[in-house]
Amino acid sequence: MTYIAKPKLHHPSLPKNKLGFTRRDYEGAVSTLCAGCGHDAISAAIIQACFNANIEPHRVAKLSGIGCSSKAPTYFLGGSHGFNTVHGRMPSVLTGANLANRDLIYLGVSGDGDSASIGIGQFVHSIRRGVNMTYLVMNNGVYGLTKGQFSATADRGSASKRGVVNSDAPVDLITMALQLGATFVARSFSGDKEQLVPIIEAALQHPGAAFIDVVSPCVAFNNHSGSTKSYDYAREHNEAVNRIDIIPAAEAEEVRYEAGAVQDVTQSDGTLLRLRKVHLDYDVHDRIGAMNYLHKHQARGELVTGLLYVSENPEDLHSHIGTCKRPLAQLQDADLCPGGETLAKINAGLR
Amino acid sequence: MTKALQSINDFVVKFANVNGSGSASANELFARSILRMGVPVSPRNIFPSNIQGLPTWYEVRVSEAGYLGRRGGCDFMVAMNPQTWDEDLREIEPGGYLFYDNTRVIHADQLRDDINLIGMPLTRICNERYDDARQRQLFKNIMYVGALAAIFDIDIGEVEKLIGEMYKGKEKLLEPNIEALHSGRDYARTHLNCASIGLKIRRADAVGDRIFIEGNSATALGCVYGGATVCAWYPITPSTSVVDAFQSYCNKFRIDKASGEKRFAIVQGEDEIASIGIVVGAGWNGARAFTATSGPGVSLMTEFLGLAYFAEIPATIINVQRGGPSTGMPTRTQQADLFSCAYASNGDTKHILLFPEDPKECFDFAAQALDLADQLQTPVFVMSDLDIGMNTRLCAPFEWDENRHMQRGKIVTREQLDAGIKFGRYQDVDGDGIPYRTYPGTHPSKGAFFTRGTSKDANARYSERGEDYVENMQRLQRKFETAKSLVPQPIETTHDTPATVGVIYFGSTSPAMQEAMDNLQRRGLVIDAMRLRAFPFPDSVMEFIHRHEKVFVVEQNRDGQLRSLLINEGQINPAKLIPVLHFDGTPITARFITQTICTALNLGHCESMPKQAAL
Ligand SMILES: Cc1ncc(C[n+]2csc(CCOP(=O)(O)OP(=O)(O)O)c2C)c(N)n1
Ligand code: SF4
Numbered sequence: 001m002t003y004i005a006k007p008k009l010h011h012p013s014l015p016k017n018k019l020g021f022t023r024r025d026y027e028g029a030v031s032t033l034c035a036g037c038g039h040d041a042i043s044a045a046i047i048q049a050c051f052n053a054n055i056e057p058h059r060v061a062k063l064s065g066i067g068c069s070s071k072a073p074t075y076f077l078g079g080s081h082g083f084n085t086v087h088g089r090m091p092s093v094l095t096g097a098n099l100a101n102r103d104l105i106y107l108g109v110s111g112d113g114d115s116a117s118i119g120i121g122q123f124v125h126s127i128r129r130g131v132n133m134t135y136l137v138m139n140n141g142v143y144g145l146t147k148g149q150f151s152a153t154a155d156r157g158s159a160s161k162r163g164v165v166n167s168d169a170p171v172d173l174i175t176m177a178l179q180l181g182a183t184f185v186a187r188s189f190s191g192d193k194e195q196l197v198p199i200i201e202a203a204l205q206h207p208g209a210a211f212i213d214v215v216s217p218c219v220a221f222n223n224h225s226g227s228t229k230s231y232d233y234a235r236e237h238n239e240a241v242n243r244i245d246i247i248p249a250a251e252a253e254e255v256r257y258e259a260g261a262v263q264d265v266t267q268s269d270g271t272l273l274r275l276r277k278v279h280l281d282y283d284v285h286d287r288i289g290a291m292n293y294l295h296k297h298q299a300r301g302e303l304v305t306g307l308l309y310v311s312e313n314p315e316d317l318h319s320h321i322g323t324c325k326r327p328l329a330q331l332q333d334a335d336l337c338p339g340g341e342t343l344a345k346i347n348a349g350l351r
Numbered sequence: 352m353t354k355a356l357q358s359i360n361d362f363v364v365k366f367a368n369v370n371g372s373g374s375a376s377a378n379e380l381f382a383r384s385i386l387r388m389g390v391p392v393s394p395r396n397i398f399p400s401n402i403q404g405l406p407t408w409y410e411v412r413v414s415e416a417g418y419l420g421r422r423g424g425c426d427f428m429v430a431m432n433p434q435t436w437d438e439d440l441r442e443i444e445p446g447g448y449l450f451y452d453n454t455r456v457i458h459a460d461q462l463r464d465d466i467n468l469i470g471m472p473l474t475r476i477c478n479e480r481y482d483d484a485r486q487r488q489l490f491k492n493i494m495y496v497g498a499l500a501a502i503f504d505i506d507i508g509e510v511e512k513l514i515g516e517m518y519k520g521k522e523k524l525l526e527p528n529i530e531a532l533h534s535g536r537d538y539a540r541t542h543l544n545c546a547s548i549g550l551k552i553r554r555a556d557a558v559g560d561r562i563f564i565e566g567n568s569a570t571a572l573g574c575v576y577g578g579a580t581v582c583a584w585y586p587i588t589p590s591t592s593v594v595d596a597f598q599s600y601c602n603k604f605r606i607d608k609a610s611g612e613k614r615f616a617i618v619q620g621e622d623e624i625a626s627i628g629i630v631v632g633a634g635w636n637g638a639r640a641f642t643a644t645s646g647p648g649v650s651l652m653t654e655f656l657g658l659a660y661f662a663e664i665p666a667t668i669i670n671v672q673r674g675g676p677s678t679g680m681p682t683r684t685q686q687a688d689l690f691s692c693a694y695a696s697n698g699d700t701k702h703i704l705l706f707p708e709d710p711k712e713c714f715d716f717a718a719q720a721l722d723l724a725d726q727l728q729t730p731v732f733v734m735s736d737l738d739i740g741m742n743t744r745l746c747a748p749f750e751w752d753e754n755r756h757m758q759r760g761k762i763v764t765r766e767q768l769d770a771g772i773k774f775g776r777y778q779d780v781d782g783d784g785i786p787y788r789t790y791p792g793t794h795p796s797k798g799a800f801f802t803r804g805t806s807k808d809a810n811a812r813y814s815e816r817g818e819d820y821v822e823n824m825q826r827l828q829r830k831f832e833t834a835k836s837l838v839p840q841p842i843e844t845t846h847d848t849p850a851t852v853g854v855i856y857f858g859s860t861s862p863a864m865q866e867a868m869d870n871l872q873r874r875g876l877v878i879d880a881m882r883l884r885a886f887p888f889p890d891s892v893m894e895f896i897h898r899h900e901k902v903f904v905v906e907q908n909r910d911g912q913l914r915s916l917l918i919n920e921g922q923i924n925p926a927k928l929i930p931v932l933h934f935d936g937t938p939i940t941a942r943f944i945t946q947t948i949c950t951a952l953n954l955g956h957c958e959s960m961p962k963q964a965a966l
Pocket of ligand 1: 066067068069070087110111112113114115138140142143144145146151218
């Protein structure tokens with residue numbers, strides 16, 4: 001089995017973004033996932049978000065673990081370098097890649113098995129180190145690739161396709177990300193493109209650890225009535241706290257406050273995130289408040305979505321450890337090797 | 352009464368202490384002052400895997416002839432640990448000396464009558480002089496160094512100079528230490544009959560321009576010179592000091608003075624899996640990266656090592672080996688990770704291993720490993736061990752060719768892509784099995800590829816076709832063949848008369864091996880020797896084996912791992928390779944090697960080997 005590359009026929013009338021790229025330039029190979037899989041919708045949202053954000057495709061490094069979700073990077077950004085690592089270990093590889101070259105944009109894609117089970121440690125530590133990345137989990141509550149076992153995000157009491165009831169408590173990656181210091185935390189649903197695309201777009205431009213949990217139903221193994229990660233369940237219980245509009249840096253000056261239902265967040269590159277509030281009492285800068293809010297609503301079986309937390313002064317791993325602005329991968333002999341004369345001095349000091 | 356041992360510049364002194372008693376720096380002072388008199392020494396720490404309270408030994412080999420391995424046995428025991436009294440007593444050579452604290456009376460049945468006793472009431476003297484318990488302990492150590500200086504005729508001026516260097520900037524501590532040193536010396540001069548003690552140090556000129564350094568520190572310096580910028584690790588004995596040293600060298604040489612910006616990144620991973628993951632990510636993205644670990648860490652890293660092998664990503668792994676399996680003997684030495692490293696991970700994998708013999712080669716091989724990893728796009732292990740890593744060893748000075756540049760391997764640049772070069776990530780363009788790669792972010796429209804651990808075709812497209820898989824695996828095998836000529840070549844010692852017996856050894860076994868060969872030669876046994884410095888084994892290794900009737904393989908593990916690798920890789924008749932295996936966790940001794948070889952060749956007991964000290 002080989003992947004079929006999509007023919008790159010550029011229709012002259014295709015809309016172009018500011019860099020002159022069409023949406024096509026952000027596509028990848030044809031998906032081999034099940035028709036209707038939530039993951040494909042997320043891939044499409046990533047493509048749209050990169051197009052909208054005017055990102056040069058080759059400036060993105062896309063990394064993933066193992067799982068149906070982790071296969072997704074093959075299906076978007078065909079012009080980017082991608083790395084399908086090992087199960088649950090994408091975060092460490094992404095961390096290393098980021099250390100080597102801080103100039104690229106890092107997009108980590110993972111599944112709920114990948115991130116909440118085998119890889120929960122790496123998830124935790126990449127977030128707490130503040131790696132500048134967008135970490136997106138395609139959350140379907142099951143292992144898709146190995147055919148339908150419960151994952152650690154499956155809700156207690158939810159049932160498998162064969163009727164087995166899950167007795168374990170779920171891991172909530174959102175709460176963990178908040179607690180661990182992620183500076184951008186959002187949740188969305190693969191079936192809600194309107195909400196998801198701008199969230200991804202904003203995360204890609206966020207200069208710190210951005211975490212997005214996306215409920216992404218598995219049509220093959222977890223889209224039945226007993227599931228809390230099915231299309232129907234997600235649609236019925238979607239409790240959006242806000243929706244984002246992204247206003248590029250240049251236009252940010254012109255659009256300013258309306259009262260009440262709008263909250264503006266300026267990112268460090270000047271981009272304005274305009275949050276149209278659905279729940280007026282929700283404050284996107286309140287980390288603790290977000291956790292409380294989530295717990296309260298989760299207990300009622302609601303799926304709280306939207307941009308849940310964003311920090312106004314995010315920092316990243318590089319700023320914490322003080323690495324130079326130039327990518328480490330580009331440093332040359334003269335930058336790195338102390339040379340023979342120094343070595344002679346070291347020798348002299350060792351006698 | 353056995354005749355007292357007499358020897359100048361050739362004997363073994365051993366200190367038995369209690370861990371945490373502050374003896375380490377005093378003992379090192381002793382060793383270094385002999386070195387400063389131009390006489391080679393080789394000290395070894397033998398220490399327990401806990402922080403305080405358990406026995407610890409420091410063995411100093413003094414050898415004007417320059418033997419730096421362990422000889423075996425002990426000529427002069429400084430017995431400061433009542434707990435290990437019996438054991439320590441047993442180890443002394445007949446005619447040897449026991450230096451002990453006679454504050455407490457020792458009964459005759461606790462002693463041996465074929466050794467010489469030197470008692471000094473260290474505890475009593477210190478209790479009289481110092482009020483503070485910690486001071487009593489610390490100055491007791493310096494005091495016995497003073498006494499030993501008098502006994503062995505060590506120039507006290509050299510000891511004073513070293514104490515001065517030790518307490519530079521802490522002058523307040525200098526004076527009381529010198530005082531304790533002098534009072535130890537004075538006591539020995541007046542109360543011990545120093546002239547009757549037959550082991551002496553005489554000034555010599557046998558050290559030359561050699562340097563004295565721990566292997567781990569040398570490895571770290573090699574990583575700095577080799578251009579490593581990313582280091583990810585998880586603490587584990589005995590490799591931790593590699594990263595400590597890397598950090599301090601980087602702080603010295605890699606911080607921009609004006610801006611404070613660092614030209615390196617060190618991350619303490621949450622475990623070894625994350626650490627190697629970070630190294631793999633950095634290597635994929637064009638940085639030189641390494642991790643330092645030991646056996647259990649390698650166990651955890653194996654899945655990633657398979658990925659790096661199959662996806663062809665450079666990674667340097669410094670494995671400072673210790674006693675295994677599992678947690679094994681964390682503070683003891685072995686060479687027992689050859690299997691787990693050479694074939695790490697599932698499926699058909701083979702990794703490059705480098706075997707340094709001393710700190711000089713730790714430096715050289717660390718720098719070279721970073722080059723090889725990039726050139727071959729694969730994991731490269733530097734197989735150090737606790738014996739070289741954590742002991743200060745005399746070795747040739749470091750050298751650096753100013754014209755040397757980092758070998759970045761086969762990289763396709765943006766310019767080449769613009770010029771229309773055809774690029775396929777896993778194509779064997781040059782026939783050496785090594786493909787070309789592009790760094791992420793190189794070109795807006797050309798040269799990007801997808802890296803994965805699953806099977807792929809020559810253009811990096813996912814493929815489960817049998818032909819694609821087989822071709823890829825055969826190319827990887829070709830690459831491994833190519834590595835044979837790139838890795839450090841073995842070093843052969845041959846003789847004028849052709850020998851029928853050969854010996855193969857590697858790594859930290861080296862100094863004891865050299866001495867063993869001299870011993871055997873003195874017995875009239877001429878053996879050809881080959882020191883291996885890398886896996887894969889260059890063809891000359893198999894030729895060496897074929898040229899000899901019998902080949903001993905000396906190594907520090909139970910299963911003869913090197914021997915098995917030779918059999919496996921070279922299709923050698925196992926009967927030809929005779930294992931010489933030492934694996935009790937202490938560094939192998941020359942006596943052990945000599946005796947084992949003699950026994951195997953039916954030459955009988957070799958303990959009568961000319962040993963200058965036993966007159
Ligand atoms: C070390 C290891 N253990 C087990 C597997 C098998 N495996 C592959 S994918 C997967 C689960 C994937 O689940 P998830 O991350 O939720 O992704 P999904 O397929 O549901 O998108 C497992 C267990 C593996 N590849 N590696
Ligand atoms: S098995 Fe589930 S997760 Fe995997 S592709 Fe099919 S629908 Fe998607």
